[in-house]
Amino acid sequence: MRRFKNRVSWAGLLASTVLAATALAQDSSLPPLPIEATGTVQSLPAKYPDEWFLVHDASFFHMSDGKVYVIDTSADTVAEQVKGMFNVVLMGNIGQSRRRGEIYAAETFHSRGTRGTRMDVLTIWDMASLAPKGEVVWPTPKRYMGMPQRFAVTPIDNDNLLLVVNFTPATSVTIIDLDTREIVNEVATPGCLMAYPTGQRGFSSLCADGRLMSTQLARDGSLIKQTRSDVFFNSDDSPIFEHTAFIEGTAYFPSFSGEVYPVNMQGKVAQVGKPWDLVTKEERAGNWRPGGIGLIDADDHGHFYILMHPDGADGTQNGGGSEVWVFAAAKRERVLKIQLQAWGLSLAVSRGKKPMVLVTNPTDMSLELYDGTSGEYIRSVKDFGQETPLMLHASYQD
Amino acid sequence: MRRFKNRVSWAGLLASTVLAATALAQDSSLPPLPIEATGTVQSLPAKYPDEWFLVHDASFFHMSDGKVYVIDTSADTVAEQVKGMFNVVLMGNIGQSRRRGEIYAAETFHSRGTRGTRMDVLTIWDMASLAPKGEVVWPTPKRYMGMPQRFAVTPIDNDNLLLVVNFTPATSVTIIDLDTREIVNEVATPGCLMAYPTGQRGFSSLCADGRLMSTQLARDGSLIKQTRSDVFFNSDDSPIFEHTAFIEGTAYFPSFSGEVYPVNMQGKVAQVGKPWDLVTKEERAGNWRPGGIGLIDADDHGHFYILMHPDGADGTQNGGGSEVWVFAAAKRERVLKIQLQAWGLSLAVSRGKKPMVLVTNPTDMSLELYDGTSGEYIRSVKDFGQETPLMLHASYQD
């Protein structure tokens, strides 16, 4: 601290740096360094390793300059952790296709930065080059803009079709053919939002009236049928989060109050199962509840991970939690509690044999990595230029 | 500090806030609040008071989202200090016309945010409405992009013409008719940069070979004559800053080493006067030097204000200073030293009877206000959403 109170030391610091850099040993008999090529640009593997995450920094204070960083969480230093980035403008959303090696980003431009004509665009990023390889422009701008979501840009049908959620506030889903990169259809989803993959070629949406609506599509993206489920929750009194984790075709939707609704998405129509408790009676007395933005994710071993906080109340549901609880979904059993270093706002879980949990710590907007099996804290990812890394994605979101 | 270590307190904090808001006294016999209009938008005076400044936050970490805040430094709270803002995209520069009540911002857009077609635009902001009232588009993008400058967007000729500096790296000045809002000319300034108002209808530029080049224009913006001065400094060994303060038609250019060059800009051609020392022999021994970005500005009383730091060396010239020194220019006399709270990177001085000095403190990117007469620290302006407020402008830059 003293060095910042001492007003003359800063310049001195600079000067000493210079001296240090020239005071090393040297061997003048070494051959000179060769001339190096200019114009070299790095590339990445077409399929990202399990330890890599996509970190979506919506830049809440500079939304025109949102960023998605590709982060290798297995590395120790920021220079090794950061593999690259791309911009996503104005509260965008992303999706991924493992098969195509592509990342899809729904974003919005204005002809004069923050004003002028609005243009909604799906930008298709090549995972290996991190360069744009195509785009799809909305005929009328209407894409969903808000806090980042996992199921607002969703590939389905073995990644032949891409679904992008719209909100004007009328709700619909734009359907894009990923071979031709053209919009093939727009399906209204009255009163329902988001696009959770359902069956071979369909999706479900959560409805304000406490139902799920399942939409079946034909191969060309045309609408076959829309089916509404029975009412299974009350969005006033017992709301569920729009965030969910998929395990073997079942989507687990947590409720504000600490239950989880398993929804079988393997058929043409979502089948809502019986909810079960995430919390014990004692924990309920302490008002332990789920909370956060990207608050739930799954690993490859049948577990889902969810941010939990005590003293929950009306108003705490978006604030994150102090612990991550891990559940074996099929057994309805909690298998681990991870005490976070400070607090968590969003999380994502890596695929593969050794699940790792990456958590946004909102106290300093760093990311913290935890061992998903032992709960051990591994390391932090910080100082990567982030402002508000509000949504995390495992490198493949199957 | 304890409350952040206590992991359950955050939710409790929220809850108590809610309780506090409902625990106040009430009088139910009061008539109800009237229905209020929607759609109301505030406006500002056409001529800003002396205490107002334009704070240019180039947002170095989010340059697509640069901002200029209009700040009333006479107010105590951020809610009263912030009068409004507008965006300036990608390391823009601004100028002002008191007569027209306009702010000019040179900015750059790309058709896809950070990629696609580049477009350079001068946006004309109405000072009263802070809305854009016109724009001028460059036929070929070439405007100067870099750290913010005071003399890259310069009105001259009683604000009939506006000069905007270009750099490709070829250097030129685009001349805009402010009545018609059209580009009327582009004048090459080979080897010379910036546009310092000179004479009735001209400007001077600083040249790499240590000269000034003065350009005279006709009423329609066409070129009459360009005149190069003698060499008066060496840009390798005795460089001067491109930043300057105008006092009664004379521009004071500080040198890296602590001299100041008075340049009479009242005639058609810049006349370089004899340089004089800003530092005493003792101060020179301590390597007191000027430094910073917007490091010099003038008041209405013949004084200029300059950021100074001790232990100066090659490499410290852009880093700012621990003190502001005030000089009576005509007398070549230092009249005040202001010890800054921590450090200063840029400054601006208000017009009018009571000059006030606003300084960017780079340790927390706040602004600090000092009395220009007594040197007394008045208040800080902070928490206004700033990232890197690198250039400050008094509300009128005559």
Next chain:
Amino acid sequence: MNFLDDLFERRSRQLAQRSSRRGVLKQLGGLLVGAAAVPLLPVARAVAAPQAAPKAPKEMGDESDCDYWRYCAIDGFLCSCCGGTKNSCPPGTEMSPITWIGTCRNPADGRNYVISYNDCCGKSSCGICLCQRDEGDRPPYRSDKTNDINWCLGTASAVYHCSTAIVVGVALDKGAK
């Protein structure tokens, strides 16, 4: 110790406020289908205060404070801190006509008022006085109650700047949200 004060103030703000795009502005009505519609408000239009009334309508508190009564369901940057006021936009922005409605209790008269949270749009994040109060907030599928959506809809620009809180009536009952 200004550095420390500053730090904790900042951490505090981050903890309390950055955790969500609080609804900023929200939408009238529930199931809007096909196109924007203007549903009926759960509002009894307040009678204008009589001119000669011995008592005047009253509010209390600081409108640049997140705890101010009108902000019970706001989320975003307070326009009061951005050159606007609690019920008007900063210069050069445009007020969104599509909003979310909250019901807040005025502690001065004990009444519940319907508050329309109109966003101001067309300039980027004001960045000042970020205020997150998630009371009654619901996920975005419940669009009439969500604050996670950008409500700069129906404006020339979709860019969010700050949020206002406008009294549009007295609530018929406390439950109306």
Next chain:
Amino acid sequence: MNFLDDLFERRSRQLAQRSSRRGVLKQLGGLLVGAAAVPLLPVARAVAAPQAAPKAPKEMGDESDCDYWRYCAIDGFLCSCCGGTKNSCPPGTEMSPITWIGTCRNPADGRNYVISYNDCCGKSSCGICLCQRDEGDRPPYRSDKTNDINWCLGTASAVYHCSTAIVVGVALDKGAK
């Protein structure tokens, strides 16, 4: 005490680094007039190291550290920290062909090398490892020596992302800058 460490690290970076748009990339030559030109470099092209040489060319230090020898005149975000390397761009960016040349001494062999600081362009500020070393920096009117200019010139996009430091030859003399 992580909060404090963090704070001071941040302050330190701010003080040392944020104070200027360090030249990032700079331009060959002095008085470019009318159009971009490629002036002669003060460079003796280094002979490629002989294949069977008993000794190999050598560098020392951490290329993600601002103190690394090649960065003597750099200003900006180090591409080494952004998914690139000291002499290559991060994925999906484009290297600017127009650069500023610095002369840095390699402490491993005691030679002065001409370093070309090529910007990588087309994505916004990498935001990592901001490195400001103003040695030899001159104001923008001295464009061959300035680091206050955005050198994303001649690229498809003018948006600055990070800076590289590429060995383009051995300097004829120490004074060449």
